[in-house]
Amino acid sequence: MTATRQPTILLLGSGELGKEFVICAKQLGCRVIAADRYAGAPAMQVADAFEVFDMLDANAIKRVARKHKPDFVVPEIEAIRTEALFALERSGVTVIPSARAAHLTMNRDAIRSLAAEQLKLPTARYAYASSQDELARAIERIGFPCVIKPVMSSSGKGQSVARKAADIAKSWKYAIDGMRGDKQTVIVEEFITFDYEITLLTVKHRASTRRRTQFVPPIGHRQERGDYQESWMPCPMSPALIKSAQRMAKKITDEIAGPEGAGIFGVEFFVKGNRVIFSELSPRPHDTGMVTMISQDLSEFALHLRAVLGLPIPAITMRGPSASAVILATKDINSEPAYLGIEKALATTGVEIRIFGKPSARPYRRMGVALATGSSVKQARQRARDAAAQVRVVAAAR
Ligand SMILES: Nc1ncnc2c1ncn2[C@@H]1O[C@H](COP(=O)(O)OP(=O)(O)O)[C@@H](O)[C@H]1O
Ligand SMILES: [Mg+2]
Incomplete structure (x- = not known):
């Protein structure tokens, strides 16, 4: 340039x-x-x-x-x-961050093999399968309950939990119907009964920049149907566990970004007792990271841009307890929807609303997000959830 x-x-x-x-x-x-x-x-x-x-x-x-x-x-x-x-x-x-990083994270199998086999990060036990029979055989090794996901998919699409042999056919079909791309392969994972899960936003700068890796404090989140519902920060987590997550995030982002790869990564972990288990990562801003639009001076998007352009990030300043909650559509709407209840949602202190402006809706489609600050995480979460519940996605009058 x-x-x-x-x-x-x-x-x-x-x-x-x-x-x-x-x-x-x-x-x-x-x-x-x-x-x-x-x-x-x-x-x-x-x-x-x-x-x-x-x-x-x-x-x-x-x-x-x-x-x-x-x-x-x-x-x-x-x-x-x-x-x-x-x-x-x-x-x-x-x-951004590099063609190799995009390639490795496009399919769940590539990144999982790299994390577990090459870098020896702790993960859920897993196997891959390319047919229903193979899936049944893989599950004999992994055991029930297990999570089945297409290797190429996002936001929980095609993901299901199998609890017994009779669920296998349904999970296979659901995965194949929900997959993107042309690789008919699924990953089956041991179901981890984690205490909580986090996203560790990790910013990577080009090697020529003084500092190579920066972290945002862990973001706690809750998922339903494999899709994010709410997120918050700070997420209570012991310094030792945070260190352990940071070490793993550094190791895997060092490996896939290479010396010149720059940008933000959303690195996901499950925490169970004193164990931090690597789950997956995205070489870009993360949906659960939308909370950073209100929790800190530089959002994950501002951080990504600065890393992309090679601009400095002297400090990331937290504003205090914050949360996000998604605004979902409940029905099919085939034209640009309208939004009711924004006025009510904004009447609470510390609340902001972002409407994404998607041109159509279907049940569970994420149409917006409510953001909130509070004097505690509990209050921020309550405010964000209440605000999100106030907003209704409806067909616009013509
Ligand atoms: N092995 C697992 N054990 C328990 N829960 C899981 C497991 N894998 C996924 N989940 C749940 O499903 C969510 C979405 O799965 P993830 O692998 O992150 O897919 P996506 O790429 O769609 O985000 C996770 O955040 C977690 O809540
Ligand atoms: Mg995920």
Whole structure:
């Protein structure tokens, strides 16, 4: 990048996390092209330009890159044809955090094998299966209950818990119906009865920058149907356990980012007793990290952008107990919905609402998030949950 050129970012995936990232990028004077499979996606609404194409189409990615000549390609979703990212990297474009990181984290099996077998991080026991019969045999080793997930999926899609032999066929079908991409493989994991789970946001700077790794304090969260419902910070956790999670996060992000890979990572752990168990990671802002929009001066999106552009992060300042709670749709709405109850939600001190602006709704689709501060985590969580419950997603009058 020359000093006179405005940094140009091509964002691959334009959901709510991308939207907040674009807002940060626009605040620091970048030019952003937002891409997704459908028009009107949240991040497109705040970008300079948008492109609609399938991220699994390598030629389409290359064509759009030739057209807009980005300095940075920032993946926002997992399901991307990563061959195109490697090609862009070879041609001198900076892929965030790196084409290799996007490639390794796209499929659950690649990152799990790397974490458990190569880096020896503690994980749930697991096996892979590419047919229903293989799944049944794998479960004989893992035991019941177990969690079955397509190797390529996100937000709990295709994920189920099998408790007995009779559940296997249903779990297999559910996984295959919920998968992205073309790899008909599932991971089956031992069900961990954890005490709580956390996301450890880990910021990676290029090796040329003085400090290589920075951490945000752990974020506690609660999931339903494999999808995030609420998150909070600070998450009560002993310093020794935090250290252990940080060590693991550093080890795996060092490995997959390489010396030049920059950006934020959401590293997920289960905590059970005095054991910290690695679960998965995303080389980008994390949905549970939306709480940082209210909990601290630099949100996970601002941190990601600074790391991408190689800008300093002298300190991350916490504002105090904070929480987020998701606003979900309850029915199918095939046009841009309207939102009732925002006025009631905002009447409480410390509450903020973010509506993502998705052009349609279906049951359980995440349409917005309520954010809250409080004098304790308990109060912040209650405020965020109450505010989220006030907001209703309805069909707009025409
Ligand atoms: N092995 C497991 N044991 C217990 N709970 C699990 C296990 N795997 C996943 N979960 C639950 O499901 C959630 C989503 O699973 P995850 O692997 O993070 O998928 P995604 O990529 O969709 O976020 C986790 O945050 C956790 O609450
Ligand atoms: Mg997850």
